[in-house]
Amino acid sequence: MRLESEQMWGYFEWLFQQFALLWGVGILAGLCLLGFIVCYVAATFLYGPVEGFYAVTRVIYELFARDLPSTTWRRTYAIARLAFQEAMRRKVLAVVAVFIVGLLFAGWFLDPNADYPARLYIESVLTGTSWMVLLLGLFLSCFSLPADIKNKTVQTIVTKPVRSTEIVLGRILGFSAVGTMLLAIMGVLSFFFVVRGVRHEHDVRAISADGKTGQTTLDANHTHTFEIGENGEGVTNEVKGHKHAVVDTGEKGEDGKPIYALEPPVGMLQAKVPVLASLRFTDREGNTGEGLNVGYESNYQKYIEGASLMSAIWTFDDVTESRFGKDGINLEYTLKAFRTFKGDIVTGVQGTVTLRNPNGKVESNRLRFIIKEFQVDQMSIPRELEGFVNSEPKKLDLYKDLVDENGKMEVIVRCEDRSQYLGMSQADLYIRKADRSFGWNMFKAYVGIWLQMVIIICFGVMYSTFLSGPVAMIATLTCLVFGFFGGIASEVASGKIPGGGPIESIIRMPTQTGAMTELDLGSDVLENVIKTIDYGIMSPLSVIGRVFPNFGSLNTSSFVAYGVDIFSSLLFRHITQAACYFVVTALIGYFFLKTRELAA
Amino acid sequence: MSAVAPAASPTTATADSDIIIETRNLGKIYRDFWGRPKVQALESLDIEVRRGEIFGLLGPNGSGKSTTIKLIQGLLFPSSGRAFVFGKDARDVSKNERIGYLPEESYLYKFLNAEETLDFYGRLFDMPADVRKKRSEQLIQMVGLKGARRQQLREYSKGMTRRIGLAQALINEPDLLILDEPTSGLDPIGSREMKDLILRLRDEGKTILMCSHQLADVQDVCDRIAILHRGRLRELGRVNDLLKVREVTEVHAKGLSAETQAKISELIKSSGAELLSIDNPTTTMEELFLEIVRESEARPGMRTSASAQASK
Ligand SMILES: Nc1ncnc2c1ncn2[C@@H]1O[C@H](COP(=O)(O)OP(=O)(O)OP(=O)(O)O)[C@@H](O)[C@H]1O
Numbered sequence: 054m055r056l057e058s059e060q061m062w063g064y065f066e067w068l069f070q071q072f073a074l075l076w077g078v079g080i081l082a083g084l085c086l087l088g089f090i091v092c093y094v095a096a097t098f099l100y101g102p103v104e105g106f107y108a109v110t111r112v113i114y115e116l117f118a119r120d121l122p123s124t125t126w127r128r129t130y131a132i133a134r135l136a137f138q139e140a141m142r143r144k145v146l147a148v149v150a151v152f153i154v155g156l157l158f159a160g161w162f163l164d165p166n167a168d169y170p171a172r173l174y175i176e177s178v179l180t181g182t183s184w185m186v187l188l189l190g191l192f193l194s195c196f197s198l199p200a201d202i203k204n205k206t207v208q209t210i211v212t213k214p215v216r217s218t219e220i221v222l223g224r225i226l227g228f229s230a231v232g233t234m235l236l237a238i239m240g241v242l243s244f245f246f247v248v249r250g251v252r253h254e255h256d257v258r259a260i261s262a263d264g265k266t267g268q269t270t271l272d273a274n275h276t277h278t279f280e281i282g283e284n285g286e287g288v289t290n291e292v293k294g295h296k297h298a299v300v301d302t303g304e305k306g307e308d309g310k311p312i313y314a315l316e317p318p319v320g321m322l323q324a325k326v327p328v329l330a331s332l333r334f335t336d337r338e339g340n341t342g343e344g345l346n347v348g349y350e351s352n353y354q355k356y357i358e359g360a361s362l363m364s365a366i367w368t369f370d371d372v373t374e375s376r377f378g379k380d381g382i383n384l385e386y387t388l389k390a391f392r393t394f395k396g397d398i399v400t401g402v403q404g405t406v407t408l409r410n411p412n413g414k415v416e417s418n419r420l421r422f423i424i425k426e427f428q429v430d431q432m433s434i435p436r437e438l439e440g441f442v443n444s445e446p447k448k449l450d451l452y453k454d455l456v457d458e459n460g461k462m463e464v465i466v467r468c469e470d471r472s473q474y475l476g477m478s479q480a481d482l483y484i485r486k487a488d489r490s491f492g493w494n495m496f497k498a499y500v501g502i503w504l505q506m507v508i509i510i511c512f513g514v515m516y517s518t519f520l521s522g523p524v525a526m527i528a529t530l531t532c533l534v535f536g537f538f539g540g541i542a543s544e545v546a547s548g549k550i551p552g553g554g555p556i557e558s559i560i561r562m563p564t565q566t567g568a569m570t571e572l573d574l575g576s577d578v579l580e581n582v583i584k585t586i587d588y589g590i591m592s593p594l595s596v597i598g599r600v601f602p603n604f605g606s607l608n609t610s611s612f613v614a615y616g617v618d619i620f621s622s623l624l625f626r627h628i629t630q631a632a633c634y635f636v637v638t639a640l641i642g643y644f645f646l647k648t649r650e651l652a653a
Numbered sequence: 654m655s656a657v658a659p660a661a662s663p664t665t666a667t668a669d670s671d672i673i674i675e676t677r678n679l680g681k682i683y684r685d686f687w688g689r690p691k692v693q694a695l696e697s698l699d700i701e702v703r704r705g706e707i708f709g710l711l712g713p714n715g716s717g718k719s720t721t722i723k724l725i726q727g728l729l730f731p732s733s734g735r736a737f738v739f740g741k742d743a744r745d746v747s748k749n750e751r752i753g754y755l756p757e758e759s760y761l762y763k764f765l766n767a768e769e770t771l772d773f774y775g776r777l778f779d780m781p782a783d784v785r786k787k788r789s790e791q792l793i794q795m796v797g798l799k800g801a802r803r804q805q806l807r808e809y810s811k812g813m814t815r816r817i818g819l820a821q822a823l824i825n826e827p828d829l830l831i832l833d834e835p836t837s838g839l840d841p842i843g844s845r846e847m848k849d850l851i852l853r854l855r856d857e858g859k860t861i862l863m864c865s866h867q868l869a870d871v872q873d874v875c876d877r878i879a880i881l882h883r884g885r886l887r888e889l890g891r892v893n894d895l896l897k898v899r900e901v902t903e904v905h906a907k908g909l910s911a912e913t914q915a916k917i918s919e920l921i922k923s924s925g926a927e928l929l930s931i932d933n934p935t936t937t938m939e940e941l942f943l944e945i946v947r948e949s950e951a952r953p954g955m956r957t958s959a960s961a962q963a964s965k
């Protein structure tokens with residue numbers, strides 16, 4: 054999993070600095086205006102321009118003056134309950150049975166030799182759960198109202214003092230309740246399935262003559278080696294993403310040596326809390342600049358050159374003892390090496406970490422590391438460490454000396470090997486806070502799935518107020534596709550995805566120009582014209598895309614699979630988005646229901 | 654009655670006035686998806702239903718009875734004219750507080766049982782739980798579904814469905830009852846009970862609008878009727894007046910001697926009239942109905958025969 058900078062925005066940063074609020078209000082205003090115009094044109098067609106205007110404004114007036122004030126909880130609840138009962142009648146609980154069967158068979162399909170079995174388990178149950186719940190929400194919401202209209206049962210409802218608002222809200226609530234129930238059952242089942250699935254035990258198979266190192270038995274398709282320290286306790290190496298603690302049982306074997314036992318795995322089901330920082334680079338002269346691009350297709354990582362003044366500087370905020378603990382901090386990083394010569398392939402590329410007070414006067418010694426590629430690397434930084442104050446060697450205290458008065462601290466990474474490069478992006482280095490519970494993280498992922506389900510139900514109910522069941526379903530799916538490709542369109546328009554828009558891409562194909570190289574047609578004017586047209590095509594698309602929910606970005610299950618605590622801010626953002634979709638779809642549904650003849 | 658131009662508000666009917674339902678120039682054209690007219694189901698209908706009366710809508714199949722009722726409920730939107738109920742526009746939801754509606758067929762949720770059905774519709778009237786419970790108890794008793802109260806509606810017979818449909822229409826103790834073919838599907842005893850109930854409700858001061866094919870039923874219970882044919886009003890008036898055949902005199906007497914009968918015949922003949930038969934009864938509803946249909950098929954337009962104007 055790779056964290057995108059968008060995912061790291063704080064809630065209010067997203068709302069204000071990243072213009073989410075502005076976009077939201079803009080889109081809402083646009084939709085209202087568009088809706089009014091469309092309705093007015095339709096009404097003019099039916100009743101003539103004056104009467105038409107009157108008809109449209111009357112519906113709006115009725116919403117605020119009559120229907121919203123007279124909406125009661127009891128009626129809404131009655132409709133919701135009916136929707137729930139209807140779903141139960143349709144035997145939706147069979148979905149749970151299918152899910153259980155799925156779990157039973159999943160054991161066969163999941164590869165026991167996988168590198169990260171926990172990841173595999175979590176990803177498959179979360180994906181399975183969300184597919185089932187989303188499809189269920191889609192079917193329930195799209196077919197219910199059209200069926201009621203066809204059976205004419207709706208006629209007995211709307212001849213009661215029921216408001217259209219109540220019919221729409223009640224349905225959304227009722228189906229959401231069904232989904233919530235199923236999701237809760239499936240969530241609990243999944244949790245135990247995952248916990249059970251990754252649990253395994255090892256015994257000590259062999260131990261060296263000096264009693265310091267040993268090897269475990271082969272269980273769950275892997276073995277560990279371990280080392281035992283002076284105090285008689287030890288830990289195994291990391292295999293398949295986890296370790297075991299080795300403890301002295303207190304008993305002695307026949308030969309008088311202590312007998313060791315292994316504890317359950319740690320690190321398999323975790324929810325680590327990365328504290329991210331902003332990243333900047335210095336160039337070869339040591340001035341603030343850009344990292345290098347080594348020509349990989351992705352712009353995601355930037356590279357720094359070894360044995361030069363180039364460095365990557367992360368600035369952390371709010372570095373306090375109360376936040377990270379009195380013993381110092383844990384750094385975690387996943388850096389990429391780019392070698393321009395093979396060198397000593399076994400040793401690996403070397404780098405250093407330096408902590409620095411942003412005032413520039415206090416700096417720690419360089420702490421060496423050898424990078425392990427494609428693996429998360431850890432470095433514990435003790436509370437007390439050697440360093441320099443104004444270039445004078447001195448003993449430093451992490452929180453007192455290296456953090457400035459604003460609570461900021463810099464972490465500088467350099468590459469030490471000449472002509473080798475280290476690649477990194479913002480999320481590749483972070484301070485790891487105390488872990489949260491895995492169960493809580495899984496719960497948050499389920500909240501994410503729940504939000505997606507509610508959004509689908511909202512769209513389904515909205516479309517079902519004026520379309521027949523199958524058409525409503527297709528319309529809902531189309532919205533999801535729009536949302537998904539809208540995300541891509543906006544990335545193309547903003548240049549985040551290399552290669553340019555449609556015209557540029559078409560030119561690149563026959564000329565076989567790679568996406569990373571600049572388009573070169575020998576004429577700046579021509580290039581600019583093409584880029585402008587592309588932008589003109591892609592930016593409206595990206596606006597349209599923003600109107601629809603992007604399920605790609607709403608999905609947080611990979612956080613759980615990769616053992617990263619889902620940021621609360623991200624969750625709140627998704628809740629906000631879902632709430633907006635709820636309001637908009639409920640309104641549109643209301644207007645359609647209000648203005649259609651239910652007996653025709 | 655002459656057509657009244659549509660106006661923004663009812664002329665006479667207000668919330669408290671004696672006119673409960675008023676339609677003015679009410680018309681409905683069913684259109685297809687593209688807005689092209691398909692069927693003219695109703696044409697400039699003007700009727701008034703007054704407080705405390707039983708008003709019957711009569712007409713052959715497809716004459717626009719259900720369409721009228723749906724327009725009055727706001728289930729359909731008029732293509733021309735307007736309908737008012739309790740002085741409010743037919744599309745105003747708040748009027749439903751005081752209406753009970755029994756649809757053509759009982760469009761109820763088949764997966765609920767009698768109790769759940771009544772509880773559900775009670776909730777839609779925002780009735781608190783204890784009131785709902787008491788009320789549904791009474792109604793189940795009244796329509797005679799005590800033995801089947803826990804049975805799902807899908808297992809109900811047609812008559813039982815009709816009864817639960819009626820019970821749901823009465824859950825809110827409505828002032829106005831709209832019944833689309835109330836006796837259809839009921840056995841003779843059931844339909845007798847239904848008619849008695851309708852009369853009782855009228856005596857309690859409720860207003861009832863019903864439509865039916867069962868001419869006998871209409872004759873038995875309705876105070877006034879309107880007869881529709883092909884979407885047009887053909888006849889409107891008090892049932893008694895409509896059934897009275899003015900050009901025919903009926904003489905009922907006991908103990909007339911043959912001599913006296915001969916004298917009467919003589920007298921009739923001398924006054925230039927023709928004696929048909931002395932003991933002929935009033936026409937039946939059926940005859941009236943068939944006559945109107947025949948006539949309207951031959952000659953479109955409102956009937957102008959002597960009795961037809963007795964709309965007041
Ligand atoms: N939804 C509709 N779409 C198109 N035409 C319709 C629709 N509903 C009714 N009609 C037509 O309108 C006319 C009147 O129908 P309506 O249902 O009002 O008759 P009715 O008097 O209730 O008949 P019945 O005694 O059979 O119930 C009929 O010709 C019918 O075909």
Ligand SMILES: [Mg+2]
Binds near residue numbers: 718719
């Ligand atoms: Mg009918």
